[in-house]
Amino acid sequence: MARIAFDLDGTLLDSAPDICLAGNAALEGTGADPMETAEARGYVGSGAAVFVERMMNARGLPAAQHGALLERFIAAYEGAVHLTQPYPGALAALERLKAQGHRLAICTNKPMGPTRVVLAHFGLERFFDAVYGGDSLPVRKPDPAPLHAALRDLGQGPALFVGDSEVDAETGDRAGVPTLIFTPGYRTTPLSELPHTGAFDHWDDLPDLVEEVLGAGNGNRTRN
Template identity: 55%
Template sequence: MDVSIVFDLDGTLIDSAPDIQGIANGLLAREGAEPISLAETRAFIGDGAAVFVARMRAARGIDEASQDRLLADFTGTYETAVTLTHPYPGVPQALADLRNAGARLGVCTNKPLRPTRAVLAHLGLSDFFEIVLGGDSLPVRKPDPAPLFAAFDALGGGRRVYVGDSDVDAETASRAAVTFFLFTEGYRKSAVEDLPHTAKFDAFADLPNLIRSMK
């Protein structure tokens, strides 16, 4: 299988929203603000930690002057917030099947790199990936295609496939002009039909055969 596959992380390989919600609501409680729901948490995820905090803050009427302090508190806790996070069903087996078939695998996420590595290690997924890039690995982050290009370049040749779940991922793939497989059970904000994609799937058990069937 001569293919390089790069995955998004939150909402694609893992459901991390419960842990992120826990961090957010701890911060909001200290501010005397109402907690955010799990649905709000998922809606705020996707553009990196700073944007998440800004969305959370704005949703609860906390002024912009608090942004840097809240972001520092958020990122300080993020690395150890792994206990409620889990891979989506079928993820470990799909990754094993793809790697055993010769695919080269990587991760490109807007989550900061240290918590990215921490959660991959906690879930026993680290060894599947030859390259892991976080939202702070380069001066720019998705939907700028540069991090995705960097991940693919690190993996080497073969057909390039990006797997993600969100509007940001779809835009990134489009700007990079690479094949995009959309996981429909993640954190996307738009309807599936409104996101450009080569193929879609709702179960990771289907992904290896989708990859094999590419024209």
């Protein structure tokens, strides 16, 4: 059986509406215009600090405000779960993969506090034997260290990474781990330009894709 690590935002969960809400809470009182969800979605993927930096840059806010705005963003983000939804079929796919004996982990750039809260909110923690957030290690994706750590915690066996973004594709490539891309996620780069082993556009298709990749002997390497 395989070890499979999953990204969270834009992969398992459509969390951009809640992230947008937390970002707008941080912007209150700055005089800056609030974000729409589509804008916030484009800033997701590289962790909270980079999200706030991108949001600030788009509004011409001075860099000196970053620490205060990040603190306010994290405070609002901690319980931001009410607009978030799992992608259709995601929970059923996890159930199927778990029943098949695969060992599962989370490898996200979302801070651990909000990660734990949202996993508990949707009852997802039961699926995962390891959880790594953006602040679990001194580095975060696309550095391969968090992915290596999550997979190491799962023991031995073929490894796969499931994500949605440019950051995830680079992480899997640098880690030497086959990466499957969920195409409706938050990616903005054409899929053809990203290193990946396979792609799927609905979670119903993932368990069969996992078996296909493992059966083809791609459980230990990536291809472009």
